[in-house]
Amino acid sequence: MALDKINFLSKEQIKTDKDSLETYGKDWTKHIEAKPLAIVFPKSTEETQKLVMWARENKIALVPSGGRTGLSGAAIATNGEVVVSFEKMNKINSYNSIDETVHCEAGVITEQLQEYAQEQGKFYPVDFAARGSSQIGGNVATNAGGIKVVRYGLTRDWVAGMTVVTGSGEILKLNNALVKNASGYDLRHLFIGSE
Numbered sequence: 001m002a003l004d005k006i007n008f009l010s011k012e013q014i015k016t017d018k019d020s021l022e023t024y025g026k027d028w029t030k031h032i033e034a035k036p037l038a039i040v041f042p043k044s045t046e047e048t049q050k051l052v053m054w055a056r057e058n059k060i061a062l063v064p065s066g067g068r069t070g071l072s073g074a075a076i077a078t079n080g081e082v083v084v085s086f087e088k089m090n091k092i093n094s095y096n097s098i099d100e101t102v103h104c105e106a107g108v109i110t111e112q113l114q115e116y117a118q119e120q121g122k123f124y125p126v127d128f129a130a131r132g133s134s135q136i137g138g139n140v141a142t143n144a145g146g147i148k149v150v151r152y153g154l155t156r157d158w159v160a161g162m163t164v165v166t167g168s169g170e171i172l173k174l175n176n177a178l179v180k181n182a183s184g185y186d187l188r189h190l191f192i193g194s195e
């Protein structure tokens with residue numbers, strides 16, 4: 001079976017029990033029935049890349065999943081997909097006080113980043129009622145606006161750089177958190193708002 005070939009994740013990182021399939025297969029649009037094959041929990045970019053390669057080889061669709069607070073059903077797995085939950089990639093790695101940037105993983109909860117910013121005497125303004133559950137990866141994929149968007153802008157305006165695993169399994173490092181980067185295309189903006 002295809003799932004047996006995911007030998008690069010531990011047993012705890014793969015769930016196929018009924019409760020997990022139902023919980024992680026759906027988002028806030030709860031009326032659509034979830035039918036995922038499995039839920040997986042990568043802990044790094046490299047594990048995510050391996051999952052993409054596995055999915056390509058086995059012709060299985062992946063559904064990235066954040067806090068599942070989206071209201072358009074895009075994180076729902078209805079047809080035997082494997083849901084990739086980023087909840088175990090929830091580390092805030094570092095703060096650069098000169099550039100005033102934070103380096104964090106995709107599964108960091110929006111509120112966690114807001115609180116971290118506050119601890120540094122700063123302010124992360126993307127804010128909405130789902131802040132306690134939604135993740136930065138989900139905010140980026142939806143280019144979330146929130147209740148302060150008119151004054152402070154969209155998530156897009158707060159992303160200084162990003163690491164992306166593409167559908168072909170390439171790892172792209174985009175913009176490297178640079179404030180001034182005038183060379184070439186700014187591909188980060190092709191991925192922000194991907195939903």
Ligand SMILES: Cc1cc2nc3c(=O)[nH]c(=O)nc-3n(C[C@H](O)[C@H](O)[C@H](O)COP(=O)(O)OP(=O)(O)OC[C@H]3O[C@@H](n4cnc5c(N)ncnc54)[C@H](O)[C@@H]3O)c2cc1C
Nearest residue numbers: 066067068069070074128130135137138139141144145146
């Ligand atoms: C009460 C409430 C209030 C809300 N208010 C607002 C608001 O004011 N403004 C606003 O913009 N939105 C709002 N939303 C919608 C929702 O909270 C946002 O869209 C949020 O950004 C989704 O984040 P999430 O982590 O929950 O993503 P999910 O719902 O899990 O996923 C959303 C999309 O992102 C993709 N995705 C998730 N993680 C990743 C990743 N790491 N890599 C690639 N793709 C990924 C999913 O496949 C899906 O397409 C609200 C929702 C609720 C329930």
